[in-house]
Amino acid sequence: MSRPSSAKYRNDNADSAIDLPQPKDKHRKSYLREAQSASDGPEADEAAPVYPSATKTAIIMVSLYISIFLVALDRTIIGPAIPAITNEFNSIGDIGWYGSAYMLTAAGFMLLYGRVYTFFPTKPVFMSGICLFETGSVVCGASTSSMMLIIGRAIAGLGSGGIFTGAILIMLNTVPLAKRPMLQGLFGACFGVASVAGPLLGGAFTESKATWRWCFYINLPLGALTILVVCFMLKLEEKKPKLANWKETIKHLDPLGTALFLPSITCLLLALEWGAADYPWSAPRIIALLVVFAVLLVAFVAWQYFTRNTTATVPARIIIQRSIAFGGASQFCVGATMLTVSIYIPLWFQAIKGASAVQSGVNTIPLVLSVVVGSIMSGGLVQKIGYYTPFMILGSCLMAIGTGLITTWNMSTNSSMWIGYQVIVGFGVGSTMQHPNIAVQTVLPKHDVPIGTALLSLCQTLGGAVFTAVGQNLYIDKFTAGLERIDGIDPQRILGSGATDLTSGVQPELQQRILAAYNNSLTQGTFFAALIIACLAVPAALGMEWRSVKEKQVLTxxxxxxxxxxxxxxxxxxxxxxxxxxxxxxxxxxxxxxxxPVRPPIPARNSLYRISAAQFSGDFSSYFHAKVNPDLRQEPNTRRQDEEGVF
Known part of the structure; x- marks a missing residue:
């Protein structure tokens, strides 16, 4: 897991605030360039990139927002349609696969997409992801059997795995770094809106003449618009590493790493999907899935270490970089919190407040609007002052506070409380969600941005998938335990009822006790799990480097x-x-x-001091790399030899 030693990887990073230190040419030196390299800023040996006009940029970004909205929408829109689908196909046993098939391929191939974007042009790879997503949507909408629908969901998930990373890379080549935070914040707004709009649209299509099939057909016209804009308006000038032949290309895509990672993630998600809901956690099937997951994950990590100097999917220089490591943890926590509360808050409204499916979606509008406002406002402020870390810290604190307040909901909670608490959570999520992706573009060289972005996207997806399953298991366990303490009812019949039919056919004196058990199962089970993971987002945000999107230094x-x-x-x-x-x-x-003013070259006798003092300076990651990553330990010696060569 290291930086390849070939010179073809040493592209200049015109859009990033930092690059890895590169060995300098000993045979020919310029004292001016040597003095400027001592100022802790990266050099830009090439001319500044040329960006498209404001009008063209706006059209391109809108098309990217549409693609991100569709990908996020597809995760939640199918929920209200599942009853109608199972009735048509008589496939109640396949319910879990309708969501799992999409998540498995999306999460399993994200890291591979990061590798593909590293070696292949961004535009065709992004368009292939959109086309796969559209193909999967067509298969789902036209499906004549449950198996056909599952296959379509898997194809759509495969395409979605590369769309978010591709959208980030297109923005990287379309908008200067200092102007990206606001536009990046709108990506978070798209995720927030789609998380709540998905169930609303799914219910509306299912209950109308359009039927559940339009939950998938809606992707076709909007996706086609994105394809047209990207195809005819997007012009990218990229410098990708040149590989000798297709055999060398396939080798650098790390097929063995993917072969280990994909089944590992599959086993984990299946265990979480089936655990408690379909099988007890002590069932041999669940234990076997978890064991296989652990074994394959260890094998994947070992393989990444073994190939650290050549073809590792996740190079060590990326994953142990301070902002990437803590940013990935933050994305995991934010994805888990956002998806959990956006799925289970509507259920609380339907069961406890007696709201319809549509009204419960309307009641979550405060959550959506606050996510949008938080994303845009924090993005604008980052663009103004340059630093994103303080907004991540503030957002994480608000997210934890708001989630904690939601655990206090009960049957008498009034509208001012449930509106206000949702606003706090949503604003916290919006202020945190997209800034780790800005950090990727700030701290990594340009050729490492695809893998860094894919890694963070994977963390966010896994966070949502894992804690949605955890929340469901806690809800079932606590609700079952609460119902067993109530005499005169059949717990299994109530567990099989929908959120709006919990008390149907139950004696009036027992209805309030059932609702109280349901409220307790959500607030002290599902929402409490979300509170724990939201609190963990705070130390993740505190661990981020204080870097500015304005600190990029280039030669004037x-x-x-x-x-x-x-x-x-x-x-x-x-x-x-x-x-x-x-x-x-x-x-x-x-x-x-x-x-x-030009500073003189740093004497060789000071090189040791400069390396040892890095642990006390703001450039913590350079010191951390030099000490932890074995593939970067030679760089201080290289720099020392270069400096001694001056004299």
């Missing part, structure tokens, strides 16, 4: 002119910048340029 045109002048003088036989003539035309050419 004036500095480039001076570099050209220095190179010309060196070619004429002078020794360096100190030898530039102080009189005549050269003095005039150089003196008119705006050149910042």
């Amino acid at each position: 045109p004036a500095t480039r002119d001076v570099e050209k002048e220095v190179s010309r003088i060196e070619r004429s036989g002078f020794g360096g910048i100190a030898a530039i003539p102080r009189t005549g035309s050269h003095e005039k050419d150089v003196g008119e340029l705006s050149l910042p």
